[in-house]
Amino acid sequence: MLKKNLNASVIFHVIKLSETWKRNGDAITQQFGITTQQWLILLLLAKDPNILYFKENPQEKPMMAKELAEAMNVSRANITNLLNVLIRKKLVVQLEDIHDKRRKRLSLTEAGKKLVEKMEFVRQEYNKRLFAKFSKADKLQFTQFIDTCLQAMRHDNLVK
Amino acid sequence: MLKKNLNASVIFHVIKLSETWKRNGDAITQQFGITTQQWLILLLLAKDPNILYFKENPQEKPMMAKELAEAMNVSRANITNLLNVLIRKKLVVQLEDIHDKRRKRLSLTEAGKKLVEKMEFVRQEYNKRLFAKFSKADKLQFTQFIDTCLQAMRHDNLVK
DNA sequence: CATAATTAATTAACATGGTTAACTATTTTC
DNA sequence: GAAAATAGTTAACCATGTTAATTAATTATG
Numbered sequence: 360m361l362k363k364n365l366n367a368s369v370i371f372h373v374i375k376l377s378e379t380w381k382r383n384g385d386a387i388t389q390q391f392g393i394t395t396q397q398w399l400i401l402l403l404l405a406k407d408p409n410i411l412y413f414k415e416n417p418q419e420k421p422m423m424a425k426e427l428a429e430a431m432n433v434s435r436a437n438i439t440n441l442l443n444v445l446i447r448k449k450l451v452v453q454l455e456d457i458h459d460k461r462r463k464r465l466s467l468t469e470a471g472k473k474l475v476e477k478m479e480f481v482r483q484e485y486n487k488r489l490f491a492k493f494s495k496a497d498k499l500q501f502t503q504f505i506d507t508c509l510q511a512m513r514h515d516n517l518v519k
Numbered sequence: 520m521l522k523k524n525l526n527a528s529v530i531f532h533v534i535k536l537s538e539t540w541k542r543n544g545d546a547i548t549q550q551f552g553i554t555t556q557q558w559l560i561l562l563l564l565a566k567d568p569n570i571l572y573f574k575e576n577p578q579e580k581p582m583m584a585k586e587l588a589e590a591m592n593v594s595r596a597n598i599t600n601l602l603n604v605l606i607r608k609k610l611v612v613q614l615e616d617i618h619d620k621r622r623k624r625l626s627l628t629e630a631g632k633k634l635v636e637k638m639e640f641v642r643q644e645y646n647k648r649l650f651a652k653f654s655k656a657d658k659l660q661f662t663q664f665i666d667t668c669l670q671a672m673r674h675d676n677l678v679k
Numbered sequence: 680c681a682t683a684a685t686t687a688a689t690t691a692a693c694a695t696g697g698t699t700a701a702c703t704a705t706t707t708t709c
Numbered sequence: 710g711a712a713a714a715t716a717g718t719t720a721a722c723c724a725t726g727t728t729a730a731t732t733a734a735t736t737a738t739g
Contacts, residue, residue, distance in 0.1 A: 360565055360632070361639065365658050366646035367569040370540065372665040375571050377537035378592060379672055380530065396696070405520055409527040411535050425716060432538060437697055439718060461705045461716045472520070479521065486526035489671050493664070498525050501664050504657065505532040511649055512539055554724070585687060597726055599689060604724095621687045621734045 387485065391478055397445055398478065403430055404451065404467050405475045421464040450474060551638055557605055558638065563590055564611065564627050565635045581624040610634060
């Protein structure tokens with residue numbers, strides 16, 4: 360009934376890869392007592408320049424929950440919940456914006472910064488082994504392919 | 520604090536891509552009254568040859584819940600729950616295996632087959648537009664990259 | 680061959696991550 | 710100054726996932 364199809368195969372490959380990474384990511388973050396989602400927030404607050412969101416939204420001021428929601432493509436309500444956990448763990452603090460009392464600026468605590476640094480070391484070692492077989496050109500070509508896909512999805516409304 | 524790093528960038532790209540696809544996938548499946556997870560099960564039962572699991576596990580007989588769990592990398596209990604929904608929707612039926620009464624063989628109902636076919640049409644149109652800019656060689660190179668990553672993760676226990 | 684171990688599936692209780700809708704508080708706009 | 714917009718929270722909910730315990734059937738073994 361269903362036939363071989365290269366396009367479908369590309370998609371299943373990406374799904375499989377991201378699933379596997381998520382699983383490995385969970386194994387890493389668990390060692391540090393947080394979840395992958397929580398880690399992503401810490402990386403956003405640490406302004407990891409590799410996160411795609413920052414390419415189009417360079418941030419000067421400390422981030423707000425609204426921006427995290429945008430960057431992670433989830434609802435603000437969900438961010439509130441995730442942040443509550445990180446605040447309870449004393450990894451993140453929330454400060455009222457002086458100029459606009461509706462806004463709350465988020466930043467990492469000292470403990471939060473230290474955790475990110477510790478995890479960064481593990482992440483880089485892991486990545487080094489994972490990508491050992493690829494050249495810089497391989498990797499650039501790969502990300503280029505993805506950028507083109509993302510653009511196709513942005514410009515065109517692919518879902519009717 | 521955190522620096523630009525091509526490896527990290529590759530990972531964030533894949534995460535972003537699969538997230539975006541998941542969102543678009545959800546938009547498609549919702550039109551047909553199911554979820555993305557449920558769709559995946561239907562495709563597994565329809566033995567979509569593009570699913571990576573079938574490369575290493577060719578199936579002759581109708582699949583069992585245990586195999587779905589393996590293919591999707593989730594617990595058997597979770598599959599039971601997902602299947603219950605599909606059975607309630609009359610898209611899937613469960614039949615006792617004649618040779619081993621512990622086992623239950625799963626197959627698509629006529630309605631299930633029809634749904635898969637209808638969705639297949641939408642999927643292919645969507646993919647055609649999404650990958651319009653790529654050649655066959657581009658796509659093969661891309662999946663090759665992913666296969667190499669997956670192998671690196673299989674052979675080596677990257678998470679200490 | 681009877682018992683122990685394994686396998687397949689289910690159930691129950693629970694965690695997490697996500698949603699929308701309604702609400703509060705503050706700032707902007709006109 | 711009233712209406713609209715913005716930022717955040719809360720509550721109620723759903724989907725997806727887990728583990729642990731249970732049932733039933735099959736396979737292995739002393």
